[in-house]
Amino acid sequence: MSAGTGGTMRCVAATDGRVELVTRARPTLATNRSDAVAHETVLVRPTIALLSPFEREVARGVGAEAGGGRVIGTSCVGIVEDATHAGGLIARGTRVVVQPVFACGRCERCRGGLAMHCAMRTILGFDDAAGALSELIAVPAAACTPVNKELDDERAVFAVVLARALEAVRRGGVDKTTFASVLGDDVLAVLATLVAVEENQFARLVATSEATLRVGEQFGIRHRALAETGRRGDQELVIDTTGSAETIAAASRMVRPRGHVVVAGISARAPIAVDLSQIALDEIEIHGSGFGPLGGAIERLTRRAIDPSPLISRRIALADAAKGMAMLGEAGVFTVLVQVTR
Numbered sequence: 001m002s003a004g005t006g007g008t009m010r011c012v013a014a015t016d017g018r019v020e021l022v023t024r025a026r027p028t029l030a031t032n033r034s035d036a037v038a039h040e041t042v043l044v045r046p047t048i049a050l051l052s053p054f055e056r057e058v059a060r061g062v063g064a065e066a067g068g069g070r071v072i073g074t075s076c077v078g079i080v081e082d083a084t085h086a087g088g089l090i091a092r093g094t095r096v097v098v099q100p101v102f103a104c105g106r107c108e109r110c111r112g113g114l115a116m117h118c119a120m121r122t123i124l125g126f127d128d129a130a131g132a133l134s135e136l137i138a139v140p141a142a143a144c145t146p147v148n149k150e151l152d153d154e155r156a157v158f159a160v161v162l163a164r165a166l167e168a169v170r171r172g173g174v175d176k177t178t179f180a181s182v183l184g185d186d187v188l189a190v191l192a193t194l195v196a197v198e199e200n201q202f203a204r205l206v207a208t209s210e211a212t213l214r215v216g217e218q219f220g221i222r223h224r225a226l227a228e229t230g231r232r233g234d235q236e237l238v239i240d241t242t243g244s245a246e247t248i249a250a251a252s253r254m255v256r257p258r259g260h261v262v263v264a265g266i267s268a269r270a271p272i273a274v275d276l277s278q279i280a281l282d283e284i285e286i287h288g289s290g291f292g293p294l295g296g297a298i299e300r301l302t303r304r305a306i307d308p309s310p311l312i313s314r315r316i317a318l319a320d321a322a323k324g325m326a327m328l329g330e331a332g333v334f335t336v337l338v339q340v341t342r
């Protein structure tokens, strides 16, 4: 493997919005967890990790308690390097995608089917758990899902964001009669539209950028510029993937009375001001949507029911992650794939 010599490795940390390559001590199984939650922990060597708007917002400070030095990266595919303490759950050498929400599996929420909301959860590359832009990560064995040969690394790395898209559509309750729009210009918006279309072929992507509309064209999904959508208020569901005052307001205008808005954008912006009067008068229902289980995403990627390849905008080396983060600001850049190790 190409990790640093001795006890160190390279990883990408964000400090007060600045992203840089740093050297850290390699994680060990013995020192991984300091809290009371016992995990069967493994060491995974990420091969490819994803830079998406989520990573950018984490670098900008969402989820941070203290200022700095957080290793970022929430989505990766990699190889299990050390399964000594895996309790037989997974074998060394297995290629896996990692569920970024680490759940205890024992608390009331976990036992009640709400593992994504585990009372003791930590999220890879978001809060306590050092992220995937790293030559080695320590993760619970239960967070690792093996992927088979049919699913290559470049597609597998989209499992986490596709799972978020599936969750957003599930929270919105799209069925074959639902008039649904997904509002946004990011990878999550495009994927959520593709998932919604599985249920209702008329589900559409509403975007502001030409590049997003072109990708909608490429995927063969209905797409519309936000400026061209009417203010009729005729949608039953609008999924917003941005999380800004403007997009929430636009989503609220697009839904019919008693319609549903799913807030799926995770953003480091300051708390936003939203006109709640319209939401009250029109009796609009607002739902939040976060992470989701990976199974449905891996299954769709494996049989290529959803192929995210057109959303791969750049490929870079780990050492260029800061440049990759800047690329996310360019028009038409949806994701940047980072080759972490080979």
Ligand SMILES: [Zn+2]
Residues within 6 Å of the ligand: 103, 104, 105, 106, 107, 108, 109, 110, 111, 115, 118, 119, 120, 121
């Ligand atoms: Zn739990």
